[in-house]
Amino acid sequence: xxxxxxxxxxxxxxxxxxxxxxxxxxxxxxxxxxxxxxxxxxxxxxxxxxxxxxxxxxxxxxxxxxxxxxxxxxxxxxxxxxxxxxxxxxxxxxxxxxxxxxxxxxxxxxxxxxx
Amino acid sequence: xxxxxxxxxxxxxxxxxxxxxxxxxxxxxxxxxxxxxxxxxxxxxxxxxxxxxxxxxxxxxxxxxxxxxxxxxxxxxxxxxxxxxxxxxxxxxxxxxxxxxxxxxxxxxxxxxxxxxxxxxxxxxxxxxxxxxxxxxxxxxxxxxxxxxxxxxxxxxxxxxxxxxxxxxxxxxxxxxxxxxxxxxxxxxxxxxxxxxxxxxxxxxxxxxxxxxxxxxxxxxxxxxxxxxxxxxxxxxxxxxxxxxxxxxxxxxxxxxxxxxxxxxxxxxxxxxxxxxxxxxxxxxxxxxxxxxxxxxxxxxxxxxxxxxxxxxxxxxxxxxxxxxxxxxxxxxxxxxxxxxxxxxxxxxxxxxxxxxxxxxxxxxxxxxxxxxxxxxxxxxxxxxxxxxxxxxxxxxxxxxxxxxxxxxxxxxxxxxxxxxxxxxxxxxxxxxxxxxxxxxxxxxxxxxxxxxxxxxxxxxxxxxxxxxxxxxxxxxxxxxxxxxxxxxxxxxxxxxxxxxxxxxxxxxxxxxxxxxxxxxxxxxxxxxxxxxxxxxxxxxxxxxxxxxxxxxxxxxxxxxxxxxxxxxxxxxx
Numbered sequence: 193x194x195x196x197x198x199x200x201x202x203x204x205x206x207x208x209x210x211x212x213x214x215x216x217x218x219x220x221x222x223x224x225x226x227x228x229x230x231x232x233x234x235x236x237x238x239x240x241x242x243x244x245x246x247x248x249x250x251x252x253x254x255x256x257x258x259x260x261x262x263x264x265x266x267x268x269x270x271x272x273x274x275x276x277x278x279x280x281x282x283x284x285x286x287x288x289x290x291x292x293x294x295x296x297x298x299x300x301x302x303x304x305x306x307x
Numbered sequence: 308x309x310x311x312x313x314x315x316x317x318x319x320x321x322x323x324x325x326x327x328x329x330x331x332x333x334x335x336x337x338x339x340x341x342x343x344x345x346x347x348x349x350x351x352x353x354x355x356x357x358x359x360x361x362x363x364x365x366x367x368x369x370x371x372x373x374x375x376x377x378x379x380x381x382x383x384x385x386x387x388x389x390x391x392x393x394x395x396x397x398x399x400x401x402x403x404x405x406x407x408x409x410x411x412x413x414x415x416x417x418x419x420x421x422x423x424x425x426x427x428x429x430x431x432x433x434x435x436x437x438x439x440x441x442x443x444x445x446x447x448x449x450x451x452x453x454x455x456x457x458x459x460x461x462x463x464x465x466x467x468x469x470x471x472x473x474x475x476x477x478x479x480x481x482x483x484x485x486x487x488x489x490x491x492x493x494x495x496x497x498x499x500x501x502x503x504x505x506x507x508x509x510x511x512x513x514x515x516x517x518x519x520x521x522x523x524x525x526x527x528x529x530x531x532x533x534x535x536x537x538x539x540x541x542x543x544x545x546x547x548x549x550x551x552x553x554x555x556x557x558x559x560x561x562x563x564x565x566x567x568x569x570x571x572x573x574x575x576x577x578x579x580x581x582x583x584x585x586x587x588x589x590x591x592x593x594x595x596x597x598x599x600x601x602x603x604x605x606x607x608x609x610x611x612x613x614x615x616x617x618x619x620x621x622x623x624x625x626x627x628x629x630x631x632x633x634x635x636x637x638x639x640x641x642x643x644x645x646x647x648x649x650x651x652x653x654x655x656x657x658x659x660x661x662x663x664x665x666x667x668x669x670x671x672x673x674x675x676x677x678x679x680x681x682x683x684x685x686x687x688x689x690x691x692x693x694x695x696x697x698x699x700x701x702x703x704x705x706x707x708x709x710x711x712x713x714x715x716x717x718x719x720x721x722x723x724x725x726x727x728x729x730x731x732x733x734x735x736x737x738x739x740x741x742x743x744x745x746x747x748x749x750x751x752x753x754x755x756x757x758x759x760x761x762x763x764x765x766x767x768x769x770x771x772x773x774x775x776x777x778x779x780x781x782x783x784x785x786x787x788x789x790x791x792x793x794x795x796x797x798x799x800x801x802x803x804x805x806x807x808x809x810x811x812x813x814x815x816x817x818x819x820x821x822x823x824x825x826x827x828x829x830x831x832x833x834x835x836x837x838x839x840x841x842x843x844x845x846x847x848x849x850x851x852x853x854x855x856x857x858x859x860x861x862x863x864x865x866x867x868x869x870x871x872x873x874x875x876x877x878x879x880x881x
Contacts, residue, residue: 270375273453282530299854301859
């Protein structure tokens with residue numbers, strides 16, 4: 193619409209500004225910082241706690257595994273003790289290798305070797 | 308209007324937040340202790356730590372007694388849905404009384420034992436049944452991997468791992484472990500985790516015992532004893548092998564014996580250790596003490612002959628005879644041929660006071676002090692209560708009782724040059740770096756002068772060279788010893804015909820004795836003389852022991868080298 197009373201000018205919104213409320217902004221920053229800090233702290237605490245618990249599970253699991261392996265080793269050692277016992281060895285030596293107790297004539301003493 | 312609604316909303320919100328804060332205060336501050344405690348109970352569990360009982364090793368480090376973890380079966384009757392069916396299933400697998408088990412599983416309790424300390428195949432059988440309310444728990448079990456080897460020395464433990472006999476009993480405080488406890492957190496799935504700050508009380512494993520017993524010599528002693536008891540028809544037998552220079556016991560065997568892994572399967576009397584608990588009249592083996600007393604009293608003239616009165620003597624109305632008639636014998640021959648009459652004359656010549664003192668100084672009439680439980684002191688009347696004829700009887704080994712250990716210990720004094728030592732079985736105690744010496748060479752008395760020792764040794768060698776103990780000869784080594792054939796006295800019946808204790812005690816090699824050994828067979832029959840049944844066992848054991856220990860044969864050999872023909876059993880046995 194053309195009119196001598198209408199002046200067309202480009203809108204320059206830069207002149208339309210909201211007045212900054214510095215105080216509220218400071219409050220906002222403060223609260224946000226506090227919230228972030230607290231949240232970060234809680235998160236850190238929680239994650240440490242979870243990590244500790246997780247490590248605790250792992251330690252307990254490893255501890256039980258270690259115990260199991262130790263007992264297994266003990267049982268094996270027991271078997272070795274039994275199999276290397278004098279009676280078992282003698283029986284096997286006689287039966288499988290047809291061995292007998294040595295006589296004095298079969299023994300070689302160190303002093304005789306030295307001579 | 309808009310603002311009013313907002314104000315109401317904010318007010319309600321504020322009230323709600325205040326209520327929450329109050330509630331939080333109530334839960335987390337006011338009732339902190341109560342909820343903390345409940346949380347702990349729910350989330351934490353105390354786990355018992357059960358370190359193993361100390362291991363018992365022989366002198367070469369062989370394990371004689373060890374503790375291992377096994378599983379025991381238990382039940383929670385409150386969870387068992389069908390006690391009867393569960394009992395039937397378990398009884399079939401574990402060999403239990405079904406009715407009793409059924410009653411246990413119906414009990415108004417949260418925990419009952421079903422069977423404790425099972426072998427792995429049994430545990431797997433129970434697990435395979437997948438029965439509700441039935442679970443397994445770890446427990447410590449004592450194993451003796453070499454079975455009945457040195458059983459009476461080691462002893463055994465009960466179900467709760469308390470020592471009940473032998474070394475297990477005497478050293479209970481040493482080998483028993485100290486339980487610990489650890490608190491862990493538990494989640495909803497009953498998984499557990501360690502958490503810092505929770506209570507941990509570390510237990511302590513039991514200390515190990517390191518014995519002087521040598522498993523190889525023990526095995527030889529047991530095997531030879533077993534053969535001897537079987538072949539001689541004896542009802543029992545005992546062997547003790549000792550290092551005369553230190554008092555260390557190398558072997559201690561008895562028959563009958565038992566397996567400590569299943570001790571309840573054997574009669575209670577087999578659990579005893581006769582070598583230290585049972586007494587018997589030593590008979591002619593005691594003539595060594597009489598000889599020592601006579602030498603100390605300076606009444607022995609090596610050139611003089613003793614009239615043995617052709618095998619019979621009457622002392623204050625008591626008639627005592629020899630096993631065969633002897634005429635005049637030197638002191639050496641009295642010992643070699645084992646004349647009772649000759650020994651009586653030596654004893655009477657020494658005098659009752661000297662005789663008694665010598666007997667005491669050789670350790671008779673009191674325990675040796677060995678570290679084994681229930682040791683007998685033997686039976687020796689105080690001198691004040693000796694009858695007039697007592698010295699005569701004591702001179703040839705009657706009217707007093709000794710243990711096999713006392714006898715071998717007295718001969719060890721002759722072997723080592725005249726010192727009576729305290730025998731011991733445990734040399735060291737402790738694990739790893741904490742291992743420390745426990746018992747060693749400990750002199751108790753000097754019953755005989757070194758000069759007398761030389762004469763006694765020489766005369767004891769005569770027993771083996773050309774006396775009643777020829778079957779104790781070991782080719783390549785000089786052996787000294789004494790045979791014994793003692794009549795057995797029974798309460799209320801006196802001496803009974805045909806009941807004897809046949810024994811031989813001796814040492815080798817003479818120049819530097821490495822081994823002293825006693826063999827005693829209870830009621831052998833029909834052969835019953837010590838020279839016939841006990842002396843060969845001594846030779847069999849000691850020959851192997853000397854070779855095993857690397858003891859070089861004597862250079863001043865009494866028997867030709869190489870090996871001479873085996874000596875046949877002599878008619879002159881006593």
